[in-house]
Amino acid sequence: MKHADFRIGLEFYTTTGAWRCTDIGARVITAVKLGQPDPKVYDGPPYAIAEFVFDEDDQAAASLRPQKLVVTGTLETRTAVANRATAAADALRRDVERLRRICAEAYPFAAAVGAPARVLDALWAAAEGRHTDEWVRME
Numbered sequence: 562m563k564h565a566d567f568r569i570g571l572e573f574y575t576t577t578g579a580w581r582c583t584d585i586g587a588r589v590i591t592a593v594k595l596g597q598p599d600p601k602v603y604d605g606p607p608y609a610i611a612e613f614v615f616d617e618d619d620q621a622a623a624s625l626r627p628q629k630l631v632v633t634g635t636l637e638t639r640t641a642v643a644n645r646a647t648a649a650a651d652a653l654r655r656d657v658e659r660l661r662r663i664c665a666e667a668y669p670f671a672a673a674v675g676a677p678a679r680v681l682d683a684l685w686a687a688a689e690g691r692h693t694d695e696w697v698r699m700e
Contacts (some may be wrong), residue, residue: 562623564588573623580623583612588612657690664688 562573567590569584579595583606593603594601602609615623665688673682 562620562625564590564617564620567620573625574618574622574627576628579627580613583608588617590620661688661690 564585566696567573567582567585569582569585572595573582573592573668577594581595581603582590582592584591589612593608593610593612595603597603597610603642632668664684668681671684676684
């Protein structure tokens with residue numbers, strides 16, 4: 562579509578779904594994503610959901626007819642992305658376990674130097690993998 566084709570309230574489609582135009586600028590348009598379960602979020606402006614900006618390239622990819630989502634990339638590319646995500650999750654798990662051990666080791670030292678009870682409780686909870694509200698208040 563061209564910039565001149567858009568009107569406020571116009572529903573259009575991209576490969577990511579249905580949208581409604583909410584504003585038209587000199588070169589961009591803004592729109593909200595349709596398909597929310599609560600229709601009241603479309604009462605606006607201001608809207609209860611985020612508005613997205615569509616530049617000239619985004620507008621050219623829009624259509625008045627629904628589009629199918631096109632998945633690009635080879636199976637190898639998607640597998641590599643999945644492998645990187647798995648490796649990142651594994652690294653995060655290792656980091657969390659390392660921090661739990663550090664908190665467990667720090668507990669006796671904190672107690673020896675007279676740390677407040679809230680600090681000791683937070684260290685102990687962290688060593689056991691629990692969350693406490695004390696961490697928030699300590700900051």
